[in-house]
Amino acid sequence: MSPFPGVPTEQPPDSDPGAPQPPASAWVAGTETAVDRLRPKPAATGDNFLTKALQNRYLGWAALGIAIIAPFVDGSSFAIGVMTNALIFVMLAVGLNIVVGYCGLLDLGFAAFYAIGAYVSGSVAKLLEWPILATIPLVLAAAIVAGVVIGGPTLRLRSDYLAIVTLGFGEIIRITANNITVTSPTQMPIISGPSGIYGIPSLSFGGLDLGPVSNPLGSYFATLLIVAIGVLIASRLGRGKLGRAWRFIREDEDAAEAMGIHTYTVKLAAYIAGAMFGGVAGILWAAKQTAVSPTDFQFLYSALILMAVVLGGMGSIPGVILGAIVISALPDLLTGAGAWRYVIFGVLLIVVMIFRPQGLWPHRAVERVRRRLRSRSGPYDAEPPGSARPPVVAP
């Protein structure tokens, strides 16, 4: 017996696992909800060559390969500087993507976490003469605290109100940094108000100097390694149970809540995860620049990071990486254009948004349906997999 009389419970045999299943009844023809027709549609996802190529799972490795070869193609300090900047920006964008792309929370003050990372690592490394990478645990802790402090009371707000709160938070952090002066017991300036922190140690690892000037390649590859790990973590986070929960919240918070997702906690988790990425990016920035100041963390930077996420394709890791590289490197490469540089940049943003609304490299919306893992029979002949009865969480 079939639950829907008239519709066979047995699916057509899965001889061709990947193929879309043939329509079994006339109404498969319809493709749209009858209720909500105003929502924007992604362009028809034709399975053209480019789409397929872009979805290749080895692409990530290819990209890493390019990143490894790049400094040997152009190893000038300018090129390495631009590339290192881009890497750090990738870290930032990947972090913000967790908040905005995965979870759908508008954050206009992401630079705050960047600042916290840079300031905590910079001041501690300078004051205690630690290698800067040793400050990672401290920075992560600070980022978590900051994420909870700002996210805690405000994550209940709806989007635009959240936007202004995060913007305000970013400004609070920047202005506070601008107003504090800290001197070491030996009268060495640690944090110097508007001049920020200077003389921060560059990257080093166990006596190996990875400074951007003394060892540009080493510095670049160390940054690349850390960013690559960050990207891997971010992309994996986006796939599991938590990552899915984020997307559910982005799509429909009420429905997610009805699925038993404690939306508030899960949103906070996104916020904290994003903050940690921002913090680590701050460390890399402090180590690369060796001098950071509050102006590095202006609202404009928060906006630029957000642009990277949207331009690349929200929720799509390859897209966000591409977006970050474009947003970070484009102004650097356009330096020759003088004041035209921002005009060009602005027009480009508009043009991309108009002609490629889902971003340069959007998240793949469809999922390949793999071969069934176990042979399957009709619901009435078999128990639901894994349990005798539909599982019920004990009250």
Place this chain on the structure above:
Amino acid sequence: MTAPVEALLVVEDLRLAFGGVKAVDGLGFRVMDGDILSVIGPNGAGKTSAFNCISGFYKPTGGRITFLGQNVTGMRPSAMAARGISRTFQNLRLFGDLTVLDNVRAGMHLVIDQRFFDAILRTPRYRRGEDEATEKAHYWLDFVGVTANRGAQARNLPYGEQRRVEIARALARGPRLLLLDEPAAGLNHTEKNQLLGLLRCIGDLGIAVVLIEHDMGLVMEVSHRVVVLNFGREIAAGSPAEVRRDPAVVEAYLGAEEAS
């Protein structure tokens, strides 16, 4: 006044007011294990509002909701879901941009055993959890008879299929109690018949179903019991046949034609 042990859900003197509007006004009913209970009543009688209270979306202004012997009044929706209450929505609330499979996996959020680091490290537990989730998702989609491509975005499915996906999503959680708000709205005759079969199957799984519906054919066929609301209060209750003959129900809701 103590509830008999078998009662899954006990609603007592439930009240909900919006400003002056008393949406629910002293409603009481109970749902037994394995029950299929229909809630009918004129538009604006407070049916959806009562659902929203039971599933935690509205905080009742008065009264008491007991589920599995526990007082759950005023808990947030995720807590209700964690206790075994699933629901669908009067207006479809699928995650339109996500795939059909993901939609059903959403229902399994509470069931999948996975920690933060499992996903990052790709532990065996992660793989096992993911595989199982996929498998169960397919199972439930088969169960409700979704024939469309399950890797496609949910919004691209035909309306009727979307309805089924929503039910599959609610079932995937493995609920003790399933709340369905007008599942037949917008379905044609054939589809309604299919839905009827599905509801019976769900009942056979031992899941209690509470159904809001305006389609009397469906209600009369499938329900074990019917509760009729008007102005946020119960005006009649009983077997479908009893309710259909009840003059108050005929007058307020059915009209002479349907009753016959």
Place this chain on the structure above:
Amino acid sequence: MTQLIWNGIFIGAFYALVALGYSMVYGIIKLLNFAHGDIYMLGAFGGFAMLTAFGGSVAGGSIVALLIVLVLSMLGTGMFGVVLERVAYRPVRTAPRLNALITAVGASFTIEYGTSLVAGPNPEVYPVQLSGSALHVLDAHINIQQIVLVGIAVALMIAMNLWVLRTRSGRAMRAISQDPKACLYMGVNVDGVISWAFFIGSALAGAAGVMAGAYFGTVNFLMGFIIGLKAFTAAVIGGIGNIPGAVLGGILLGLLESFGTAWLGGQWRDVFTFVVLILLLTVRPTGLLGERVTERV
């Protein structure tokens, strides 16, 4: 004290004027128009260009000249807003909301640096400046022109509020903000109404720009940035999309800044304002006058 309050109200009136247009545009198409502050800047530059072109000849009858320039600038920025909407925002209207936000940031860059290319990066000095005698009211210095400017801002606010709440097109605007497609079924020329909203919002920003130029006496190509953020803040404080809220938010922001400076010093002013703002929003999540959204499930 009186002086603090008056200072706050005065600068708040500017914020309010810019926030008004911001809120209006937001109200109708939910766009955080980051280029709005730049339209204020364009208004100021437009006024500057016209006054410079008229030359010294207007110096005498400056008030009349200023009024003419004000109206012309409002027309100009209004048209500019319409064109901007048509070219940059309309194509992304059905795309996800963040797209429009990025488009707006792009427009902002383009306008700022386009202006800098045309007019140069140097600040310019207004050829005609408002100058009037100061009054002493309850211990506070108040200029006549300050009173006039506040008066204009309040009058514009009242007119706009009446217009949005009472008139057919105002109602259409609110309706469009909720469901543009349904508006088509009602026979509303949706594009037309949105263009109108942009015209009015941009004209108001332009007016504020000219008034700022004439009162403060200087304009530069980045002057819109900060006030754009302030207007956004003001609009949110008041409840974004809400017209009286924008005015209230603007004035409140002005007062917060005034008192924040007095109590904590200028360098902590913005921290003070934003902390108050965050506290306010945790208590009233939709701003002062923004209605609570009771969403049905």
Place this chain on the structure above:
Amino acid sequence: ASSSGSGGAGSSSSSGSSSGGGSGGASGGTITLGMVVPLTGSSAAIGPYMQNGAQLAVNEINAAGGVLGKQLKLDVQDGACDAKSAATAANKLVSDKVTVSVGGYCSGATLPTLPIFNGAGIPMIIPAANSDDLVNQKLPLVFLINGTGTQQAQAALKFMTKEGAKKVALMDDNTSYSTNITKNVAGLMAKAPDGPQQAIHESVTAGESDYSANVNAVMKANPDFVYWTGYYQEGGLIIKQLRQAGYTGKIMVADGSVDQKLIQIAGQNNAQGVFATMTQTPQTIPNGQAWIDKYKKAFHADPGPYSTQAYDAVRVAAEAMKNANSTDGKAIADALMKIDGFQLFSGPLKFTPEHTLSSGGFLILVVKGDAFDVQDQLQG
């Protein structure tokens, strides 16, 4: 640590460097001087002034036969007064193999460029940034030819004392340039209890139009002397708003505000009698007008803030290279330390061990009519 271009096979050469690969950028008959200045962003107005000043010096030196038989060439990159752009620009100059850096404007953006130039063995002669933070790190190749914040503060206090100021309001715009001066003045005043005393220290946010709240706070403190250390745009507005609020005491501004625009923005009436702490300018030295004319002829524009310092930076660089008879960074740095008495706008050059000017050469200007005039040379 002077391993410039260690991985530098095939550097992306641009405007500056020519193709030949000689050491120190002195190849092909040109020596390239690098300059990171803001051409975009909030300080976009300043960049061209500095670029032109430097270019003027380059033109003159080249006309006189160049340096070490080679022509000078200027490689200007936009630092946008922003740390990321400035670092990128500095890296670009390193890749372009410049010999000396003669740029640097915003302290915050200049700080991250120091290790880049210093590490690449390129001496920096910073013309315009003046924060003490720049030389705090004691980098061997970093030199400052603008008076430091400390020196300007000393000059300011000296003049305030002379004027008999009692209660001084210090106002800055919360940038490192500006707070560096106010903090130094405050520190000096605290050390001299019988001199002028700080009545209030007020910081404003740059880029706004209305400073009445700050002005109001200042008025509350009832000062008889106001010292503004930010830039001219805000300075003009603050002067105007101070006067509107009924302030009748004295006002002084720091060098960043010395521009005609200050007077225009404040209004000529309001600006009358406003003092300024300033290094020597063409206006204040003999035959200065000739320099201004040269500048105008070359660029069809008036010189602006830091045109002279940039001009001097190029000349100092040339002088050091000549003395060292080398384009090696270390040698140039040594030569710089040995310079004594080379005439700059700010006076004869002599570096302190901290790599700053031994005398800031500050004097006091005053607004008379529509221009700044010398009030006090502060000698003795």
Place this chain on the structure above:
Amino acid sequence: MSTANALVISDLNVRYGHVQALSGLSLSVGEGEIVAVLGNNGAGKTTTLATVSGVVRAVGGRVTAFGKDITNGKPWDIVGAGIVHVPEGRRIFSRLSVHENLQMGGYLVGDRAAIARRTRRVYELFPRLGERRKQEGGTLSGGEQQMLAVGRALIAEPRLMMLDEPSMGLAPLVVKDIMGVIKAINETGTSVLLVEQNARAALAIADRAYVIETGTVALSGRAADLATDSRVVDAYLGA
């Protein structure tokens, strides 16, 4: 029945991207007629109405209303020509009050007095709306919203009224009421094009009916005939 046609659709083609929603669909509504349209989900009923309204573009075919070609006209011009559409899913303005929602229905009606008169009539027709005139549309129950959607269309006093599944989510009594209202409107001279899943109710009041399948007309005829046609009974009415 008058011979003039309120609406003539001939050979209409509509596509959404790759999806051909309508292929060569033709139908007509005579003046003063009630015409019902039945069809499965996704058959193209909504698309047909939306194309007439000018909200969706036709790639081929013609739409003529009251003798005027309105193919791909501007939506506001079409409403101006007296063709009003009660859309699928109600599309109530959720933050406007019930009263304001009704006013929106009269957007193109210049005459304030007429709007006031018609609003009063809607309140008489649906007393529930009268009770709730200050309530925000979005907080109405599903059925109340449906009443509001129909009421809103009535304010325009259309010459041709198109309704897309007006009975969806309504209590049986109210379905009867709404059908009665449609009939009543029709009797004042308004032509009606009625899309319904509730085929029984629709056929009961319609003069003629069409059955649409995959974007084209599969069956058509007098409503009474179709109500007994075995194909229709099997697929849409049930035994």
